Amino acid sequence: MTEFLNKLNHPFRTEIEQLRDGVLVSNKDLTENIKWNAPNYCFENEDRLTMRIQPLATQVQLIFHRGAKKQKQPKDRLIANKSKMLVWKENDRAIITFKNCQEIENGKAKLEKL
Template sequence: MKNEEVTKFLNGINHPLRNEIERLRDLIVSAESQLTENIKWNGPNYCFRSEDRITMRIQPPKQIQIVFHRGAKKLAQSNGRLISETSGLLVWKENDRAVATFKNLNGIELQETEFKNTISKWIAATKE
């Protein structure tokens, strides 16, 4: 479920990609019902069982990046990528950190199904 504090934060910054942010928020919370939403690093952040897992990078305001991670603490690297993803949606930074980038609503809509599947796979792989 969307968090009202996140909505208030976003209302206060007047972001030019607000429609894209809202669509991504909807997709993230609908993909995994146990995610909780808060603000971290000046953007929407999503936790599973109080552990950070997905963070929305909204600055600079040219695009929206969704960072898939295992939290703020450095953990031992896995031998391979945490999830299998062949759509090209993710750019891998490390085996346990990847980024999806969206520039407009059309780009979000084109990747909507894969994005939601990626969220579900990510949460399943990082439940620990």
């Protein structure tokens, strides 16, 4: 992942690294790879979290999902946590947006619970 980020030369590199660390610390069973030209995290070999770091913008997003393929929508949201950090697009997909390192640090404890 370091080599990928070095080549990317992203202006939010610090934020991306900080968010990566928070995600990986939250669950030792997560594996990291690259998907859609961004850091991606799997649980039991299933995609569950993907960063949105493109286009080069003023934020980094973490997308909670059930994988790349469209599936039947669940009746309830996949995450019962009522965190205001989560913006729900559908019951199986939510997004958290961070605009700087301070926001990532402030949300670290809540992110680890999610």
